């Protein structure tokens with residue numbers, strides 16, 4: 315008698331229900347420790363070789379005004395010029411989770427490498443849909459911890475249930491603690507929860523979820539993360555800044571570029 319091995323689903327019914335209730339889901343150990351070490355070493359080496367297009371490199375902390383974020387800014391969209399980064403954006407495990415959470419095929423729009431060394435500022439609470447302007451429905455984030463994260467080293471915090479919120483018009487953030495200028499305060503009654511992750515754990519969250527991070531207050535713990543954004547294939551439009559948009563095989567897909575306007579009239583630039 316032959317038996318067919320059943321593959322475990324990428325997302326269980328319980329996980330899907332939790333995602334639909336809270337707007338986010340943590341998948342433990344999505345990547346192995348070895349893979350994560352490889353990714354960390356890969357980007358640290360890229361930085362050490364000054365091999366990042368469009369990046370400003372400083373020769374000393376003093377030259378960078380003693381700002382750790384100036385020494386190690388985010389790498390934006392590395393998948394556009396770096397093959398391994400494209401592979402991590404289109405990773406099959408992430409794609410399977412995204413497909414299950416969206417209930418349809420995802421398309422890939424953005425990759426980012428965050429270094430967040432000790433002392434680096436955080437990113438004020440915000441909603442990704444403010445920047446990506448995915449319509450209709452929502453974008454979704456894949457946030458892979460490359461180091462263990464908690465509030466001490468500026469780990470991400472999420473407001474459960476805010477995925478049902480409209481996109482809010484932001485206030486001005488406190489630039490002493492945030493590198494980004496927009497702030498969406500967690501709504502009344504919503505207590506942000508820290509996503510305490512081990513290296514290799516992945517957080518997936520809906521683009522309307524209010525989320526952000528405080529500065530890395532630790533003395534010596536980096537908080538590196540690999541962050542990608544996707545949208546449902548059935549979307550009608552999204553902000554131009556995120557083009558070209560790729561299917562999960564890496565082929566370019568055509569969409570309409572959303573114009574400025576939106577609820578606040580200011581979210582056209584996509585500096586996210």
Ligand SMILES: O=C(O)CCC(=O)C(=O)O
Nearest residue numbers: 437442470525526527541
């Ligand atoms: O990782 C962080 O500290 C902030 C990242 C974030 O909120 C985002 O990319 O939308």
